[in-house]
Amino acid sequence: MKIHIIGGGSIGLLLASRMSLGGSPATVWTRTPEQADLINREGIRLREVNEGSEQKDELVARVEGEWIGGLAVQNGRGCESPRFLQNDDSGCFHWLLLTVKQTQLEDELLHALRLLGERVGGRAAILCMQNGIGHLHKIADATNGAIPVFAAVTAAGARRIGLNEVLHTGKGEIWIGDFPENGEKGTNPWKYQQKMLLDALGKAGFSSFLSNEIHNRIYYKLLINSVINPLTALFDVSNGELPRHPRRLELMRRLHEESRLILMEAGLKPGQNTWEELLLVCSRTSENVSSMLSDVRNGKETEIQSINGAIISLANQYEKPAPLNRAVTDLIAAMTIMP
Amino acid sequence: MKIHIIGGGSIGLLLASRMSLGGSPATVWTRTPEQADLINREGIRLREVNEGSEQKDELVARVEGEWIGGLAVQNGRGCESPRFLQNDDSGCFHWLLLTVKQTQLEDELLHALRLLGERVGGRAAILCMQNGIGHLHKIADATNGAIPVFAAVTAAGARRIGLNEVLHTGKGEIWIGDFPENGEKGTNPWKYQQKMLLDALGKAGFSSFLSNEIHNRIYYKLLINSVINPLTALFDVSNGELPRHPRRLELMRRLHEESRLILMEAGLKPGQNTWEELLLVCSRTSENVSSMLSDVRNGKETEIQSINGAIISLANQYEKPAPLNRAVTDLIAAMTIMP
Numbered sequence: 078m079k080i081h082i083i084g085g086g087s088i089g090l091l092l093a094s095r096m097s098l099g100g101s102p103a104t105v106w107t108r109t110p111e112q113a114d115l116i117n118r119e120g121i122r123l124r125e126v127n128e129g130s131e132q133k134d135e136l137v138a139r140v141e142g143e144w145i146g147g148l149a150v151q152n153g154r155g156c157e158s159p160r161f162l163q164n165d166d167s168g169c170f171h172w173l174l175l176t177v178k179q180t181q182l183e184d185e186l187l188h189a190l191r192l193l194g195e196r197v198g199g200r201a202a203i204l205c206m207q208n209g210i211g212h213l214h215k216i217a218d219a220t221n222g223a224i225p226v227f228a229a230v231t232a233a234g235a236r237r238i239g240l241n242e243v244l245h246t247g248k249g250e251i252w253i254g255d256f257p258e259n260g261e262k263g264t265n266p267w268k269y270q271q272k273m274l275l276d277a278l279g280k281a282g283f284s285s286f287l288s289n290e291i292h293n294r295i296y297y298k299l300l301i302n303s304v305i306n307p308l309t310a311l312f313d314v315s316n317g318e319l320p321r322h323p324r325r326l327e328l329m330r331r332l333h334e335e336s337r338l339i340l341m342e343a344g345l346k347p348g349q350n351t352w353e354e355l356l357l358v359c360s361r362t363s364e365n366v367s368s369m370l371s372d373v374r375n376g377k378e379t380e381i382q383s384i385n386g387a388i389i390s391l392a393n394q395y396e397k398p399a400p401l402n403r404a405v406t407d408l409i410a411a412m413t414i415m416p
Numbered sequence: 417m418k419i420h421i422i423g424g425g426s427i428g429l430l431l432a433s434r435m436s437l438g439g440s441p442a443t444v445w446t447r448t449p450e451q452a453d454l455i456n457r458e459g460i461r462l463r464e465v466n467e468g469s470e471q472k473d474e475l476v477a478r479v480e481g482e483w484i485g486g487l488a489v490q491n492g493r494g495c496e497s498p499r500f501l502q503n504d505d506s507g508c509f510h511w512l513l514l515t516v517k518q519t520q521l522e523d524e525l526l527h528a529l530r531l532l533g534e535r536v537g538g539r540a541a542i543l544c545m546q547n548g549i550g551h552l553h554k555i556a557d558a559t560n561g562a563i564p565v566f567a568a569v570t571a572a573g574a575r576r577i578g579l580n581e582v583l584h585t586g587k588g589e590i591w592i593g594d595f596p597e598n599g600e601k602g603t604n605p606w607k608y609q610q611k612m613l614l615d616a617l618g619k620a621g622f623s624s625f626l627s628n629e630i631h632n633r634i635y636y637k638l639l640i641n642s643v644i645n646p647l648t649a650l651f652d653v654s655n656g657e658l659p660r661h662p663r664r665l666e667l668m669r670r671l672h673e674e675s676r677l678i679l680m681e682a683g684l685k686p687g688q689n690t691w692e693e694l695l696l697v698c699s700r701t702s703e704n705v706s707s708m709l710s711d712v713r714n715g716k717e718t719e720i721q722s723i724n725g726a727i728i729s730l731a732n733q734y735e736k737p738a739p740l741n742r743a744v745t746d747l748i749a750a751m752t753i754m755p
Contacts, residue, residue: 312651313661322652324712324751331750373663401750404743411670411740412663 078170078273080104083145083186084177085112087368088206090243091235092174092281094121094138099281104141108181112240116142122242133244145186171201172274173224179212179383187219195223202270204229204253208302209383210295211390213256225267228256230294232358233283234365247362250284254291296345301355302384303336304329306369307405310379311412313370317363320356329355332401336388339402342395373413381409417509417612419443422484422525423516424451426707427545429582430574431513431620433460433477438620443480447520451579455481461581472583484525510540511613512563518551518722526558534562541609543568543592547641548722549634550729552595564606567595569633571697572622573704586701589623593630635684640694641723642675643668645708646744649718650751652709656702659695668694671740675727678741681734712752720748 078101082093085107093103105121107113125134173193177186193201202225205213217226232249253271271287278285288294308329309319320326333352341347372379385402392399417440421432424446432442444460446452464473512532516525532540541564544552556565571588592610610626617624627633647668648658659665672691680686711718724741731738 313663324652324753327753328747328751400742400746403739404746407739407743408667408747412667414663414666 078172078270078277080274080277081106081171081173083173083175084108084181085116085142085240086176086178087235087237087243088231088233089174089176090121090237090241091123091233091245092176092206093140094123094136094243095245095281095283096277097121097138097140098123098136099277101277101280102141104143106143106145108145108177110144110146113142113144115241116140119241122239124238124242124244126245145189168200170270170273171197172270173201173203174206174229175203175216176206178380179207179209180378180380182207182212182215187216190216190220190224193220193224197224202227202267204274205256206231207383208380209299209387211383211387217256226256227253227271228291228295229253230288230291230298231283232298234362236366236371246365250286251278252286252288252291252294254288254294256291290346292344293346296340296343297349297351299384299387300333300336300340300345300351301358303388303402304333304355305359306367306384307381307409308332309367310369310373310409311405313374315363316359316365316367320359328401332405335399335401339388339392339395339397339399342397343391369409373409376414378415379409379413381406385409417511417609417616419613419616420445420510420512422512422514423447423520424455424481424579425515425517426574426576426582427570427572428513428515429460429576429580430462430572430584431515431545432479433462433475433582434584434620434622435616436460436477436479437462437475438616440616440619441480443482445482445484447484447516449483449485452481452483454580455479458580461578463577463581463583465584484528507539509609509612510536511609512540512542513545513568514542514555515545517719518546518548519717519719521546521551521554526555529555529559529563532559532563536563541566541606543613544595545570546722547719548638548726550722550726556595565595566592566610567630567634568592569627569630569637570622571637573701575705575710585704589625590617591625591627591630591633593627593633595630629685631683632685635679635682636688636690638723638726639672639675639679639684639690640697642727642741643672643694644698645706645723646720646748647671648706649708649712649748650744652713654702655698655704655706659698667740671744674738674740678727678731678734678736678738681736682730708748712748715753717754718748718752720745724748 080096080101080103082089082103082105085105089105093105096103105116120137120139123136123138190203203216204227205216206229213226213228220226229251231251232247233251234247234249236244236246238244275285275287305316308325309316312319312325320329333355337351369379369381385406388402389399389406419435419440419442421428421442421444424444428444432444435442444455459476459478462475462477529542542555543566544555545568552565552567568590570590571586572590573586573588575583575585577583614624614626644655647664648655651658651664659668672694676690708718708720724745727741728738728745
């Protein structure tokens with residue numbers, strides 16, 4: 078089994094470094110050749126935060142870096158085969174862990190995934206680590222069913238602090254499940270490959286599980302993200318600071334309730350105390366700057382469309398009101414200053 | 417001429433105290449009998465901020481207080497005549513300066529204004545000091561054309577710091593004009609009464625003018641308010657602090673542009689540099705807490721519907737987009753915690 082991490086962002090570097098350190102060599106596919114070169118030369122520096130201590134352990138993982146543009150090189154004579162399979166005579170299985178943001182799932186990458194599907198037949202699978210749900214359909218459409226698509230949900234947190242340096246900010250389980258719209262995958266070969274992947278993730282230090290209800294877990298995470306991400310970005314505060322302001326707490330409560338009612342229509346299971354969980358996430362990740370706040374601070378495109386935009390789409394589909402999801406979506410868009 | 421100030425809020429107390437001190441006795445009509453009693457007993461304490469100095473002058477104005485409920489007392493036998501006209505044999509002219517917020521223009525008060533119109537015929541006029549525009553139609557409808565309705569726009573600022581105590585926080589002109597939808601009032605008797613009122617306001621220290629384009633001035637103020645009020649309330653900052661945060665400045669810019677395009681359709685004159693003026697207002701009133709922020713801090717109903725809600729109505733009427741006005745309206749409503 079070979080692990081490919083598509084995307085050299087925070088989660089990509091975290092997974093690649095820990096899996097390599099855990100004995101499962103991983104290749105990181107990066108957006109720039111420079112980042113791939115740097116990773117090849119120096120490896121990935123991983124900093125672990127020790128609970129209850131100021132000290133951070135630093136580990137260096139030897140990881141292979143590859144430029145994502147090489148996944149499918151096009152030249153005048155048409156498409157060459159995916160670069161990373163050219164020397165692949167082993168017949169081994171390839172796991173593609175897709176860690177780029179939904180906003181970076183561009184045509185070029187989708188095209189590469191499609192080519193890959195045609196080339197490797199039954200010897201590869203995609204695991205999507207993105208927030209939200211829109212991307213699952215997009216990838217299934219792009220690969221035309223040739224590569225099975227699985228979904229993963231994780232609460233693990235990381236912050237990239239350099240092109241080959243990552244801080245592991247929060248521990249969290251990884252849940253992996255079928256994305257049912259992409260066909261039934263409950264047969265033996267995939268189950269075996271899933272278990273191999275779980276094993277590799279386990280050795281890398283992630284508590285990982287198969288889930289029969291990955292949609293519920295996706296919606297659950299979407300619900301939490303739909304409140305914490307836009308409101309921390311709007312008010313320019315850390316996760317822990319957000320609920321300390323009484324009127325922002327009230328706004329959290331109402332946005333949570335609006336999102337919850339919409340996601341229940343879409344299949345979120347009832348009976349989960351999501352409001353208490355939301356407050357717990359804020360207190361557990363108290364010092365963290367949410368990815369959306371980090372993006373607006375740095376003038377980068379945010380994931381607002383993948384998170385609150387996805388909830389608005391579901392609201393339209395199920396004819397539920399979504400004024401607060403709309404409000405934060407429009408305000409975050411309006412306060413993002415692109416460089 | 418007799419001056420009646422309807423409403424014992426910040427602008428009401430400011431006008432009443434300064435007009436009384438300037439030699440034009442004024443009666444303040446308050447929502448509670450207690451406030452009227454207190455004003456009768458102790459007068460109104462007016463604090464003036466001296467520019468460039470920490471020191472505040474305090475003046476005490478002898479002002480008559482009356483309970484607003486007495487404007488039209490209903491008993492078992494039907495409606496009595498308006499309380500304040502019972503001893504009115506002088507035939508003098510009554511100016512009713514309506515300073516209550518749009519949100520407090522309730523049926524009872526509108527009913528009293530209607531009764532008044534029937535009773536005094538041509539010897540009274542209403543001057544509306546409210547933000548926004550919706551109330552002008554409401555009052556014209558309620559009084560059924562029996563009392564002429566004029567509109568006023570002022571940039572003067574005040575903060576009520578007690579039931580009979582007010583701080584004059586910002587100097588500003590008062591502009592008075594016809595509200596044309598309520599019929600032509602360009603004839604002599606009204607012009608004379610308007611001039612008498614201007615004279616009284618001038619003696620009270622307010623630079624006051626008649627305006628031929630009061631709609632333009634109303635829209636101009638509405639534009640400024642539609643940005644400063646909701647955003648200071650949302651971000652919990654003073655007027656001067658708001659534009660110091662680069663992304664909030666960007667949001668100000670876009671909300672201003674959205675409101676401006678809508679108000680231009682409604683009749684705001686082009687060629688005014690409203691964006692520069694907006695920044696100037698923020699810097700001139702740097703330390704001020706906007707009325708909307710003050711309201712959300714105190715768990716009071718805000719004027720969001722009278723300000724951004726009014727712009728949304730115009731946007732609907734002229735088929736212009738108003739996503740940011742909608743966004744702030746929904747968020748302010750969602751973060752207001754009523755006691």
